[in-house]
Amino acid sequence: MKTAHFIKQVFTVAVGFFVSLLFLLLITIWGVSQLASNDSSKHEVRVNSILQLNMQGRAVELVHESLLGSNKGIIDLNLIKKAIHKAKDDSRIKAIYLELSYFDAGWAALEEIREALLSFKKQGKTIVAYGDSYSQKSYYLASVADEIVLNPSGLLEFQGLSVTIDFYTKLFENICIKPIIFRIGAYKSAIEPLCLNKMSEESRKQTGDYLSLLHEHFLKNIGLERNIKVSKLKEFAHNLSVVLPTDALYNKMITKIAYEEESKKSLVQQFNESDATVNKYFVSYKHYTHLNQQPDVANNIAVVVAEGQIINGVSSAGYVGASDFVRTIERVKKDPDIKAVVLRIDSPGGSVLASDIMCQAIEELKEVKPVVASMSNVVASGGYYIAAPCHYIVAQPTTITGSIGIFGILFDTTKLMQKIGIECDVVKTSPSADFLNPRTTCSQEESKFFYKILQSHYETFLQKVSKGRGLSMNKVKSLASGKVYAGTVAKQNGLVDELGGMEKAIEKAASLANLTGTYRIGCFPYPKTKLEQLLEYTSSNIKMELLSSLAEEHQILNHLQAIRKRQGWQAILPYTIDIK
Known part of the structure; x- marks a missing residue:
């Protein structure tokens, strides 16, 4: 019994030691990160600064901290909008640099970011967009820019909108599982992927209806900013005639074919001709939004x-x-x-x-x-x-x-x-x-x-x-x-x-x-x-x-x-x- 008690005490002390060590490690990491983030010179907003929106990832409304990893690839939608609105009235910020190579978001979220960018632009400020390639979603944002730069080896994926649905009926048949489905409403087609092999006519109709509305809205707004007729944009999509950089430039969908460093240097020199240093003028939106937080008020x-x-x-x-x-x-x-x-x-x-x-x-x-x-x-x-x-x-x-x-x-x-x-x-006491x-x-x-x-x-x-x-x-x-x-x-x-x-x-x-x-x-x-x-x-x-x-x-x-x-x-x- 004494031996068991001794072992139990040793185990308890060992566990306590390792838990304490883990907490000390976490506190140390947090302290170092805080010191790094508080390096004011690194995030200084200078005169003629450029707000850099690195939009590589997926935009979400609420960022959930991940214990097992970082939130790399996750973009805080509200932080993006907050940075743009703040920069609009900041005389030190002369331009926005949009990095849109691998950006994804829902269409309503895109609309809100786009509206914020247009508001920034109305103040007489400059927007430059760069993409290794542009998806249709990222191009929708880029279309508001004064200059749209595409990598020489990149593509402009401008081919019309689509909705693809996966159907699992055959899968369930193959594994001998039978879905028993109950629904109300002919258009309530949530269960269709489990019992059909293609869309019902009702589902296809309503999908086509809202897809057409979204497409017209998409083309109209791009046409307004790029001064291209909607009919011409439809022709581009139908014929895949602006996918290659040279074709996109010829048809005025982009304004320049260049690499990222060249596009950054060119933008900095617009406002700082005598200074060849590029990076010191770029301000990350994440750090910019945390400067001068909102004052405490009663309402x-x-x-x-x-x-x-x-x-x-x-x-x-x-x-x-x-x-x-x-x-x-x-x-x-x-x-x-x-x-x-x-x-x-x-x-x-x-x-x-x-x-x-x-x-x-x-x-x-x-x-x-x-x-x-x-x-x-x-x-x-x-x-x-x-x-x-x-x-x-x-x-x-x-x-x-x-x-x-x-x-x-x-x-x-x-x-x-x-x-x-x-x-x-x-064995049952009642039928059901x-x-x-x-x-x-x-x-x-x-x-x-x-x-x-x-x-x-x-x-x-x-x-x-x-x-x-x-x-x-x-x-x-x-x-x-x-x-x-x-x-x-x-x-x-x-x-x-x-x-x-x-x-x-x-x-x-x-x-x-x-x-x-x-x-x-x-x-x-x-x-x-x-x-x-x-x-x-x-x-x-x-x-x-x-x-x-x-x-x-x-x-x-x-x-x-x-x-x-x-x-x-x-x-x-x-x-x-x-x-x-």
Whole structure:
């Protein structure tokens, strides 16, 4: 017993020593990084400085700190916009340098960055864009620039927009799994990838409708900035006639063919002819936005971000957890300094139960403070569910919204179990005691009961929209059935109040709260620090983060991960929309 006690003490001391060592290491790393970041000479804003927007990565509304790695490849959308708006009124900043080689974002996010750049340009300041190559999304931003530079070996991918959907019906047939599908609404096609091999006519029609609207908007705005007719741009895309650098230059889609260092040097010399030093004039947007933070004032507007699929429980990268969301709303509601709230949504929807819980929290919040919804790239189904109760809704013309509908899926794995040698037997006290057992199919009575539940949730969804938007039930029903709309159409049919971005939503929130003086904008929820993540980390968290990293690289894993997280009835967009 004494030996066991001694070993236990030694083990306890050893564990304590290694934990203390780990914390000391983390504190040392943090201290060194702080000293490095506080090197003022490195980030000095000089006269005739150039704001450098290194846009290599994917833009997101909310950056989640990653314990297992850096956030390389993740761009904070709000930080980008903040830097541009700040630079617009800073006399020391003469130009913006856009590095757009490997940039990706949703179309509504692109619209907001583009609007900020145009506002900067209206002050008589210069914008130069450079790309090793340009995707259509990155070129949409580059089109506002005074000079568009393309690498001699690069390409301009200007070929029209498309939506591609993967179908898994054959996959499930091959592995002997039968999806049992329940849905309401002919346009609620979230389940189509699981039961069809191509789009239904309803899905194809609505996809074509909003894709055409987005394409026309895209071409019109590019045409205005480059002084090229829309018909000519369509011809370029149809014939792939501006893909090569020389063709793009000839057709005035770009202004220069050059390497990056040459384009940087040329820009610096525009404002500093006598100084050959290039790098000292470039200011990183990340450091620039942290200089001279907003002053403390009594009146604040909270921007609450809901980004990703809606699920029960806690939030993580790509998912909005209802319990975390409700805690954030409660915090905002109780803060006396917060006078109004902007709900920033970028979500295709998800769990009906989680959406309803979040909707209820918003309804309670709006009783005490003005709430304005700001729609980003996709605000559909469950995403629209939580937007509906807000006092006012603002969306971009390119926002994808609507999809008011609901579905449920069960997976019958009976044949798979039999094929691999697993048999199942059951003893029941009532006919439907094993109703939700995934290894069994549904009886006719059970299917009817499923649809009864589904209809009940759908009616609740319609009522929430009717009440929140002040529309009759008949009007809501005509807009529902899973139909998807671009922001411009949603404005026409009453699902949206005004077209615009986050700034317009903030202005409206301030107006509703009667804020006439200076007010501060705070973003919620606060991202967890690496130390906070370390304290609550478990092996399951590590496995999920590794799976998320893999899912980002492989689309099929992303779909399977999303299916795994879906519990109960779903109010979610038909499929993952990635317009390229």
